[in-house]
Amino acid sequence: MAKITTATLRKMKDNGEKIATITAYDASFAKLFDQAGVHAILIGDSLGMVLQGNDDTLPVSVDDMAYHTRSVANGVSETLVIADMPFMSYATKTQAYENATKLMQAGASMVKMEGGRWLVDTIEGLVERGIPVCGHLGLTPQSVNVFGGFKVQGRSEEQAADMIEQAKALEKAGVQLIVLECVPASLGKAITDAVNVPTIGIGAGKETDGQILVMHDALGISFSYMPKFSRNFLVDTGDIKAAVELYIKEVQNGNFPGPEHTFN
Structure with missing residues:
Protein backbone atom coordinates (compact mmCIF):
# COMPACT_ATOMS: atom_id res chain seq x y z
CA MET A 1 0.00 0.00 0.00
CA ALA A 2 1.30 3.49 -0.86
CA LYS A 3 1.94 6.14 1.77
CA ILE A 4 -1.38 7.53 3.00
CA THR A 5 -1.78 11.29 2.71
CA THR A 6 -4.54 13.80 3.32
CA ALA A 7 -5.38 13.45 -0.39
CA THR A 8 -5.87 9.70 0.17
CA LEU A 9 -8.38 10.37 2.94
CA ARG A 10 -10.22 12.96 0.84
CA LYS A 11 -10.51 10.43 -1.99
CA LYS A 18 -14.70 4.53 5.70
CA ILE A 19 -11.48 5.72 7.35
CA ALA A 20 -10.15 3.78 10.38
CA THR A 21 -7.86 5.67 12.74
CA ILE A 22 -6.47 5.00 16.21
CA THR A 23 -4.13 6.58 18.73
CA ALA A 24 -0.59 5.35 19.37
CA TYR A 25 2.28 6.60 21.47
CA ASP A 26 5.28 4.39 20.67
CA ALA A 27 7.05 2.73 17.75
CA SER A 28 6.01 -0.85 18.49
CA PHE A 29 2.28 -0.23 18.52
CA ALA A 30 2.61 2.20 15.61
CA LYS A 31 4.30 -0.50 13.52
CA LEU A 32 1.62 -3.03 14.44
CA PHE A 33 -1.17 -0.61 13.51
CA ASP A 34 0.62 0.36 10.30
CA GLN A 35 0.94 -3.29 9.27
CA ALA A 36 -2.71 -3.98 10.17
CA GLY A 37 -3.83 -1.31 7.71
CA VAL A 38 -4.88 1.61 9.90
CA HIS A 39 -5.26 4.70 7.71
CA ALA A 40 -4.11 7.32 10.23
CA ILE A 41 -2.51 7.32 13.68
CA LEU A 42 -3.06 10.16 16.14
CA ILE A 43 -0.51 10.82 18.84
CA GLY A 44 -3.17 12.10 21.18
CA ASP A 45 -2.71 14.31 24.19
CA SER A 46 -4.83 11.51 25.67
CA LEU A 47 -1.40 10.22 26.68
CA GLY A 48 -1.81 12.47 29.71
CA MET A 49 -4.56 10.15 30.91
CA VAL A 50 -3.71 6.69 29.54
CA LEU A 51 0.09 6.87 29.89
CA GLN A 52 0.68 9.42 32.64
CA GLY A 53 -2.39 8.64 34.76
CA ASN A 54 -3.72 12.19 34.97
CA ASP A 55 -7.41 13.04 35.30
CA ASP A 56 -7.37 15.05 32.06
CA THR A 57 -5.11 16.09 29.18
CA LEU A 58 -4.10 19.52 30.52
CA PRO A 59 -0.66 18.64 32.00
CA VAL A 60 0.69 17.36 28.65
CA SER A 61 3.53 19.48 27.24
CA VAL A 62 4.78 20.10 23.72
CA ASP A 63 7.95 18.22 24.66
CA ASP A 64 5.83 15.22 25.70
CA MET A 65 4.04 15.33 22.36
CA ALA A 66 7.25 15.70 20.34
CA TYR A 67 8.84 12.74 22.14
CA HIS A 68 5.92 10.43 21.43
CA THR A 69 5.44 11.75 17.90
CA ARG A 70 9.06 10.92 17.11
CA SER A 71 8.57 7.43 18.56
CA VAL A 72 5.43 6.76 16.52
CA ALA A 73 6.90 8.16 13.31
CA ASN A 74 9.84 5.76 13.66
CA GLY A 75 7.43 2.81 13.58
CA VAL A 76 5.31 3.89 10.61
CA SER A 77 5.91 3.40 6.90
CA GLU A 78 2.48 3.96 5.28
CA THR A 79 0.01 5.33 7.83
CA LEU A 80 -0.63 9.08 8.10
CA VAL A 81 0.76 10.49 11.37
CA ILE A 82 -1.19 13.25 13.15
CA ALA A 83 0.02 14.95 16.35
CA ASP A 84 -2.12 16.76 18.90
CA MET A 85 -1.24 20.32 19.83
CA PRO A 86 -1.52 20.24 23.65
CA PHE A 87 -3.28 22.65 26.00
CA MET A 88 -2.32 26.33 25.53
CA SER A 89 0.33 25.52 22.91
CA TYR A 90 -1.56 27.55 20.28
CA ALA A 91 -3.05 30.39 22.32
CA THR A 92 -1.37 32.85 19.94
CA LYS A 93 -0.38 32.49 16.30
CA THR A 94 3.29 32.76 17.19
CA GLN A 95 2.98 29.93 19.73
CA ALA A 96 1.09 27.83 17.20
CA TYR A 97 3.72 28.31 14.50
CA GLU A 98 6.60 27.44 16.83
CA ASN A 99 4.98 24.44 18.47
CA ALA A 100 3.50 22.99 15.27
CA MET A 113 -6.10 21.62 17.22
CA GLU A 114 -9.23 21.84 19.35
CA GLY A 115 -11.62 24.70 18.72
CA GLY A 116 -13.84 26.47 16.22
CA ARG A 117 -13.95 29.85 14.57
CA TRP A 118 -11.50 31.50 16.99
CA LEU A 119 -8.79 29.38 15.35
CA VAL A 120 -9.46 30.50 11.78
CA ASP A 121 -6.60 33.00 11.54
CA THR A 122 -4.15 30.56 13.13
CA ILE A 123 -5.17 27.74 10.82
CA GLU A 124 -4.84 29.95 7.76
CA GLY A 125 -1.34 30.94 8.87
CA LEU A 126 -0.25 27.36 9.49
CA GLN A 142 -8.76 20.68 26.70
CA SER A 143 -11.89 22.71 27.54
CA VAL A 144 -13.17 20.18 30.09
CA ASN A 145 -13.21 22.77 32.87
CA VAL A 146 -15.31 25.15 30.77
CA PHE A 147 -17.78 22.38 29.93
CA GLY A 148 -17.96 21.26 33.56
CA GLY A 149 -16.86 17.72 32.74
CA PHE A 150 -16.74 15.31 29.82
CA LYS A 151 -20.22 15.94 28.43
CA VAL A 152 -21.96 15.42 25.08
CA GLN A 153 -22.01 18.64 23.05
CA GLY A 154 -24.41 20.05 20.43
CA ARG A 155 -27.67 18.60 21.71
CA SER A 156 -29.77 21.75 21.30
CA GLU A 157 -30.80 22.99 17.86
CA GLU A 158 -28.90 26.24 18.43
CA GLN A 159 -25.71 24.46 19.47
CA ALA A 160 -25.95 22.04 16.57
CA ALA A 161 -26.46 24.81 14.01
CA ASP A 162 -23.51 26.72 15.43
CA MET A 163 -21.24 23.66 15.29
CA ILE A 164 -22.14 23.11 11.63
CA GLU A 165 -21.17 26.71 10.87
CA GLN A 166 -17.94 26.33 12.81
CA ALA A 167 -17.07 23.19 10.80
CA LYS A 168 -17.63 25.17 7.59
CA ALA A 169 -15.40 27.96 8.92
CA LEU A 170 -12.63 25.47 9.71
CA GLU A 171 -12.87 24.01 6.22
CA LYS A 172 -12.71 27.46 4.65
CA ALA A 173 -9.64 28.24 6.78
CA GLY A 174 -7.88 25.21 5.31
CA VAL A 175 -8.29 22.21 7.61
CA GLN A 176 -8.09 18.92 5.76
CA LEU A 177 -9.70 16.74 8.41
CA ILE A 178 -12.17 17.31 11.27
CA VAL A 179 -12.54 15.16 14.40
CA LEU A 180 -16.04 15.19 15.93
CA GLU A 181 -16.16 14.03 19.53
CA CYS A 182 -19.20 13.19 21.66
CA VAL A 183 -21.98 14.75 19.60
CA PRO A 184 -25.40 13.31 18.69
CA ALA A 185 -25.29 10.95 15.70
CA SER A 186 -27.63 13.24 13.76
CA LEU A 187 -25.20 16.14 14.18
CA GLY A 188 -22.25 13.97 13.18
CA LYS A 189 -24.08 13.21 9.93
CA ALA A 190 -25.13 16.83 9.38
CA ILE A 191 -21.55 18.11 9.71
CA THR A 192 -20.23 15.32 7.50
CA ASP A 193 -22.75 16.29 4.81
CA ALA A 194 -21.98 20.00 5.20
CA VAL A 195 -18.22 19.86 4.56
CA ASN A 196 -16.07 18.43 1.79
CA VAL A 197 -13.18 17.39 4.06
CA PRO A 198 -13.34 14.01 5.83
CA THR A 199 -14.85 13.83 9.31
CA ILE A 200 -13.56 11.37 11.90
CA GLY A 201 -15.95 10.50 14.70
CA ILE A 202 -15.43 9.40 18.28
CA GLY A 203 -18.84 9.12 19.84
CA ALA A 204 -20.38 10.90 16.83
CA GLY A 205 -22.34 8.07 15.23
CA LYS A 206 -21.48 5.93 12.23
CA GLU A 207 -22.37 8.44 9.50
CA THR A 208 -19.05 10.27 9.83
CA ASP A 209 -16.41 9.49 7.20
CA GLY A 210 -14.32 7.52 9.67
CA GLN A 211 -13.76 6.60 13.29
CA ILE A 212 -11.01 7.00 15.86
CA LEU A 213 -10.50 5.27 19.19
CA VAL A 214 -7.91 5.61 21.92
CA MET A 215 -5.89 2.40 21.58
CA HIS A 216 -6.20 1.61 25.28
CA ASP A 217 -10.00 1.72 24.97
CA ALA A 218 -10.02 -0.42 21.82
CA LEU A 219 -7.88 -3.01 23.62
CA GLY A 220 -9.78 -2.85 26.91
CA ILE A 221 -6.82 -1.70 28.99
CA SER A 222 -7.75 1.88 29.82
CA PHE A 223 -6.37 3.34 33.03
CA SER A 224 -9.69 4.64 34.31
CA TYR A 225 -12.91 3.62 32.54
CA MET A 226 -14.37 2.47 29.22
CA PRO A 227 -16.23 5.30 27.47
CA LYS A 228 -19.72 4.59 26.11
CA PHE A 229 -18.50 5.26 22.55
CA SER A 230 -15.75 2.65 22.67
CA ARG A 231 -15.59 -1.12 22.29
CA ASN A 232 -13.09 -3.69 23.49
CA PHE A 233 -12.00 -5.47 20.30
CA LEU A 234 -9.35 -7.54 22.07
CA VAL A 235 -11.94 -9.48 24.05
CA ASP A 236 -13.39 -10.69 20.72
CA THR A 237 -10.08 -11.88 19.32
CA GLY A 238 -7.51 -12.57 22.04
CA ASP A 239 -4.79 -11.12 19.82
CA ILE A 240 -3.79 -7.47 19.49
CA LYS A 241 -3.19 -7.42 15.74
CA ALA A 242 -6.39 -9.37 15.11
CA ALA A 243 -8.25 -6.94 17.37
CA VAL A 244 -7.03 -3.97 15.32
CA GLU A 245 -7.87 -5.73 12.06
CA LEU A 246 -11.37 -6.43 13.42
CA TYR A 247 -11.73 -2.77 14.39
CA ILE A 248 -10.80 -1.68 10.86
CA LYS A 249 -13.21 -4.22 9.34
CA GLU A 250 -16.08 -3.20 11.63
CA VAL A 251 -15.57 0.48 10.80
CA GLN A 252 -15.41 -0.17 7.08
CA ASN A 253 -18.48 -2.41 6.95
CA GLY A 254 -20.52 -0.01 9.10
CA ASN A 255 -20.91 -2.29 12.14
CA PHE A 256 -18.97 0.05 14.43
CA PRO A 257 -20.07 2.16 16.10
CA GLY A 258 -23.35 0.47 16.92
CA PRO A 259 -26.40 2.02 18.61
CA GLU A 260 -24.94 1.23 22.03
CA HIS A 261 -21.90 3.42 21.27
CA THR A 262 -23.95 6.35 19.97
CA PHE A 263 -25.45 9.48 21.53
CA ASN A 264 -28.89 10.75 20.47
Whole structure:
Protein backbone atom coordinates (compact mmCIF):
# COMPACT_ATOMS: atom_id res chain seq x y z
CA MET A 1 0.00 0.00 0.00
CA ALA A 2 1.30 3.49 -0.86
CA LYS A 3 1.94 6.14 1.77
CA ILE A 4 -1.38 7.53 3.00
CA THR A 5 -1.78 11.29 2.71
CA THR A 6 -4.54 13.80 3.32
CA ALA A 7 -5.38 13.45 -0.39
CA THR A 8 -5.87 9.70 0.17
CA LEU A 9 -8.38 10.37 2.94
CA ARG A 10 -10.22 12.96 0.84
CA LYS A 11 -10.51 10.43 -1.99
CA MET A 12 -11.84 7.84 0.47
CA LYS A 13 -14.58 10.28 1.54
CA ASP A 14 -15.46 10.99 -2.07
CA ASN A 15 -15.67 7.24 -2.77
CA GLY A 16 -17.71 6.48 0.35
CA GLU A 17 -14.92 4.41 1.91
CA LYS A 18 -14.70 4.53 5.70
CA ILE A 19 -11.48 5.72 7.35
CA ALA A 20 -10.15 3.78 10.38
CA THR A 21 -7.86 5.67 12.74
CA ILE A 22 -6.47 5.00 16.21
CA THR A 23 -4.13 6.58 18.73
CA ALA A 24 -0.59 5.35 19.37
CA TYR A 25 2.28 6.60 21.47
CA ASP A 26 5.28 4.39 20.67
CA ALA A 27 7.05 2.73 17.75
CA SER A 28 6.01 -0.85 18.49
CA PHE A 29 2.28 -0.23 18.52
CA ALA A 30 2.61 2.20 15.61
CA LYS A 31 4.30 -0.50 13.52
CA LEU A 32 1.62 -3.03 14.44
CA PHE A 33 -1.17 -0.61 13.51
CA ASP A 34 0.62 0.36 10.30
CA GLN A 35 0.94 -3.29 9.27
CA ALA A 36 -2.71 -3.98 10.17
CA GLY A 37 -3.83 -1.31 7.71
CA VAL A 38 -4.88 1.61 9.90
CA HIS A 39 -5.26 4.70 7.71
CA ALA A 40 -4.11 7.32 10.23
CA ILE A 41 -2.51 7.32 13.68
CA LEU A 42 -3.06 10.16 16.14
CA ILE A 43 -0.51 10.82 18.84
CA GLY A 44 -3.17 12.10 21.18
CA ASP A 45 -2.71 14.31 24.19
CA SER A 46 -4.83 11.51 25.67
CA LEU A 47 -1.40 10.22 26.68
CA GLY A 48 -1.81 12.47 29.71
CA MET A 49 -4.56 10.15 30.91
CA VAL A 50 -3.71 6.69 29.54
CA LEU A 51 0.09 6.87 29.89
CA GLN A 52 0.68 9.42 32.64
CA GLY A 53 -2.39 8.64 34.76
CA ASN A 54 -3.72 12.19 34.97
CA ASP A 55 -7.41 13.04 35.30
CA ASP A 56 -7.37 15.05 32.06
CA THR A 57 -5.11 16.09 29.18
CA LEU A 58 -4.10 19.52 30.52
CA PRO A 59 -0.66 18.64 32.00
CA VAL A 60 0.69 17.36 28.65
CA SER A 61 3.53 19.48 27.24
CA VAL A 62 4.78 20.10 23.72
CA ASP A 63 7.95 18.22 24.66
CA ASP A 64 5.83 15.22 25.70
CA MET A 65 4.04 15.33 22.36
CA ALA A 66 7.25 15.70 20.34
CA TYR A 67 8.84 12.74 22.14
CA HIS A 68 5.92 10.43 21.43
CA THR A 69 5.44 11.75 17.90
CA ARG A 70 9.06 10.92 17.11
CA SER A 71 8.57 7.43 18.56
CA VAL A 72 5.43 6.76 16.52
CA ALA A 73 6.90 8.16 13.31
CA ASN A 74 9.84 5.76 13.66
CA GLY A 75 7.43 2.81 13.58
CA VAL A 76 5.31 3.89 10.61
CA SER A 77 5.91 3.40 6.90
CA GLU A 78 2.48 3.96 5.28
CA THR A 79 0.01 5.33 7.83
CA LEU A 80 -0.63 9.08 8.10
CA VAL A 81 0.76 10.49 11.37
CA ILE A 82 -1.19 13.25 13.15
CA ALA A 83 0.02 14.95 16.35
CA ASP A 84 -2.12 16.76 18.90
CA MET A 85 -1.24 20.32 19.83
CA PRO A 86 -1.52 20.24 23.65
CA PHE A 87 -3.28 22.65 26.00
CA MET A 88 -2.32 26.33 25.53
CA SER A 89 0.33 25.52 22.91
CA TYR A 90 -1.56 27.55 20.28
CA ALA A 91 -3.05 30.39 22.32
CA THR A 92 -1.37 32.85 19.94
CA LYS A 93 -0.38 32.49 16.30
CA THR A 94 3.29 32.76 17.19
CA GLN A 95 2.98 29.93 19.73
CA ALA A 96 1.09 27.83 17.20
CA TYR A 97 3.72 28.31 14.50
CA GLU A 98 6.60 27.44 16.83
CA ASN A 99 4.98 24.44 18.47
CA ALA A 100 3.50 22.99 15.27
CA THR A 101 6.98 23.22 13.75
CA LYS A 102 8.37 21.12 16.62
CA LEU A 103 5.75 18.42 16.05
CA MET A 104 6.23 18.38 12.29
CA GLN A 105 10.01 18.14 12.74
CA ALA A 106 9.41 15.24 15.14
CA GLY A 107 7.70 13.32 12.35
CA ALA A 108 4.06 14.39 12.16
CA SER A 109 2.41 14.93 8.78
CA MET A 110 -0.41 17.00 10.31
CA VAL A 111 -1.23 18.69 13.62
CA LYS A 112 -4.60 18.65 15.39
CA MET A 113 -6.10 21.62 17.22
CA GLU A 114 -9.23 21.84 19.35
CA GLY A 115 -11.62 24.70 18.72
CA GLY A 116 -13.84 26.47 16.22
CA ARG A 117 -13.95 29.85 14.57
CA TRP A 118 -11.50 31.50 16.99
CA LEU A 119 -8.79 29.38 15.35
CA VAL A 120 -9.46 30.50 11.78
CA ASP A 121 -6.60 33.00 11.54
CA THR A 122 -4.15 30.56 13.13
CA ILE A 123 -5.17 27.74 10.82
CA GLU A 124 -4.84 29.95 7.76
CA GLY A 125 -1.34 30.94 8.87
CA LEU A 126 -0.25 27.36 9.49
CA VAL A 127 -1.58 26.13 6.15
CA GLU A 128 0.08 29.04 4.33
CA ARG A 129 3.34 27.94 5.94
CA GLY A 130 2.99 24.32 4.82
CA ILE A 131 1.59 22.74 7.99
CA PRO A 132 -1.58 20.69 7.43
CA VAL A 133 -4.21 21.01 10.18
CA CYS A 134 -6.87 18.67 11.56
CA GLY A 135 -9.72 20.41 13.37
CA HIS A 136 -11.58 19.09 16.43
CA LEU A 137 -15.15 20.04 17.40
CA GLY A 138 -17.70 18.83 19.92
CA LEU A 139 -16.29 17.66 23.25
CA THR A 140 -12.83 19.22 23.16
CA PRO A 141 -11.08 17.70 26.21
CA GLN A 142 -8.76 20.68 26.70
CA SER A 143 -11.89 22.71 27.54
CA VAL A 144 -13.17 20.18 30.09
CA ASN A 145 -13.21 22.77 32.87
CA VAL A 146 -15.31 25.15 30.77
CA PHE A 147 -17.78 22.38 29.93
CA GLY A 148 -17.96 21.26 33.56
CA GLY A 149 -16.86 17.72 32.74
CA PHE A 150 -16.74 15.31 29.82
CA LYS A 151 -20.22 15.94 28.43
CA VAL A 152 -21.96 15.42 25.08
CA GLN A 153 -22.01 18.64 23.05
CA GLY A 154 -24.41 20.05 20.43
CA ARG A 155 -27.67 18.60 21.71
CA SER A 156 -29.77 21.75 21.30
CA GLU A 157 -30.80 22.99 17.86
CA GLU A 158 -28.90 26.24 18.43
CA GLN A 159 -25.71 24.46 19.47
CA ALA A 160 -25.95 22.04 16.57
CA ALA A 161 -26.46 24.81 14.01
CA ASP A 162 -23.51 26.72 15.43
CA MET A 163 -21.24 23.66 15.29
CA ILE A 164 -22.14 23.11 11.63
CA GLU A 165 -21.17 26.71 10.87
CA GLN A 166 -17.94 26.33 12.81
CA ALA A 167 -17.07 23.19 10.80
CA LYS A 168 -17.63 25.17 7.59
CA ALA A 169 -15.40 27.96 8.92
CA LEU A 170 -12.63 25.47 9.71
CA GLU A 171 -12.87 24.01 6.22
CA LYS A 172 -12.71 27.46 4.65
CA ALA A 173 -9.64 28.24 6.78
CA GLY A 174 -7.88 25.21 5.31
CA VAL A 175 -8.29 22.21 7.61
CA GLN A 176 -8.09 18.92 5.76
CA LEU A 177 -9.70 16.74 8.41
CA ILE A 178 -12.17 17.31 11.27
CA VAL A 179 -12.54 15.16 14.40
CA LEU A 180 -16.04 15.19 15.93
CA GLU A 181 -16.16 14.03 19.53
CA CYS A 182 -19.20 13.19 21.66
CA VAL A 183 -21.98 14.75 19.60
CA PRO A 184 -25.40 13.31 18.69
CA ALA A 185 -25.29 10.95 15.70
CA SER A 186 -27.63 13.24 13.76
CA LEU A 187 -25.20 16.14 14.18
CA GLY A 188 -22.25 13.97 13.18
CA LYS A 189 -24.08 13.21 9.93
CA ALA A 190 -25.13 16.83 9.38
CA ILE A 191 -21.55 18.11 9.71
CA THR A 192 -20.23 15.32 7.50
CA ASP A 193 -22.75 16.29 4.81
CA ALA A 194 -21.98 20.00 5.20
CA VAL A 195 -18.22 19.86 4.56
CA ASN A 196 -16.07 18.43 1.79
CA VAL A 197 -13.18 17.39 4.06
CA PRO A 198 -13.34 14.01 5.83
CA THR A 199 -14.85 13.83 9.31
CA ILE A 200 -13.56 11.37 11.90
CA GLY A 201 -15.95 10.50 14.70
CA ILE A 202 -15.43 9.40 18.28
CA GLY A 203 -18.84 9.12 19.84
CA ALA A 204 -20.38 10.90 16.83
CA GLY A 205 -22.34 8.07 15.23
CA LYS A 206 -21.48 5.93 12.23
CA GLU A 207 -22.37 8.44 9.50
CA THR A 208 -19.05 10.27 9.83
CA ASP A 209 -16.41 9.49 7.20
CA GLY A 210 -14.32 7.52 9.67
CA GLN A 211 -13.76 6.60 13.29
CA ILE A 212 -11.01 7.00 15.86
CA LEU A 213 -10.50 5.27 19.19
CA VAL A 214 -7.91 5.61 21.92
CA MET A 215 -5.89 2.40 21.58
CA HIS A 216 -6.20 1.61 25.28
CA ASP A 217 -10.00 1.72 24.97
CA ALA A 218 -10.02 -0.42 21.82
CA LEU A 219 -7.88 -3.01 23.62
CA GLY A 220 -9.78 -2.85 26.91
CA ILE A 221 -6.82 -1.70 28.99
CA SER A 222 -7.75 1.88 29.82
CA PHE A 223 -6.37 3.34 33.03
CA SER A 224 -9.69 4.64 34.31
CA TYR A 225 -12.91 3.62 32.54
CA MET A 226 -14.37 2.47 29.22
CA PRO A 227 -16.23 5.30 27.47
CA LYS A 228 -19.72 4.59 26.11
CA PHE A 229 -18.50 5.26 22.55
CA SER A 230 -15.75 2.65 22.67
CA ARG A 231 -15.59 -1.12 22.29
CA ASN A 232 -13.09 -3.69 23.49
CA PHE A 233 -12.00 -5.47 20.30
CA LEU A 234 -9.35 -7.54 22.07
CA VAL A 235 -11.94 -9.48 24.05
CA ASP A 236 -13.39 -10.69 20.72
CA THR A 237 -10.08 -11.88 19.32
CA GLY A 238 -7.51 -12.57 22.04
CA ASP A 239 -4.79 -11.12 19.82
CA ILE A 240 -3.79 -7.47 19.49
CA LYS A 241 -3.19 -7.42 15.74
CA ALA A 242 -6.39 -9.37 15.11
CA ALA A 243 -8.25 -6.94 17.37
CA VAL A 244 -7.03 -3.97 15.32
CA GLU A 245 -7.87 -5.73 12.06
CA LEU A 246 -11.37 -6.43 13.42
CA TYR A 247 -11.73 -2.77 14.39
CA ILE A 248 -10.80 -1.68 10.86
CA LYS A 249 -13.21 -4.22 9.34
CA GLU A 250 -16.08 -3.20 11.63
CA VAL A 251 -15.57 0.48 10.80
CA GLN A 252 -15.41 -0.17 7.08
CA ASN A 253 -18.48 -2.41 6.95
CA GLY A 254 -20.52 -0.01 9.10
CA ASN A 255 -20.91 -2.29 12.14
CA PHE A 256 -18.97 0.05 14.43
CA PRO A 257 -20.07 2.16 16.10
CA GLY A 258 -23.35 0.47 16.92
CA PRO A 259 -26.40 2.02 18.61
CA GLU A 260 -24.94 1.23 22.03
CA HIS A 261 -21.90 3.42 21.27
CA THR A 262 -23.95 6.35 19.97
CA PHE A 263 -25.45 9.48 21.53
CA ASN A 264 -28.89 10.75 20.47
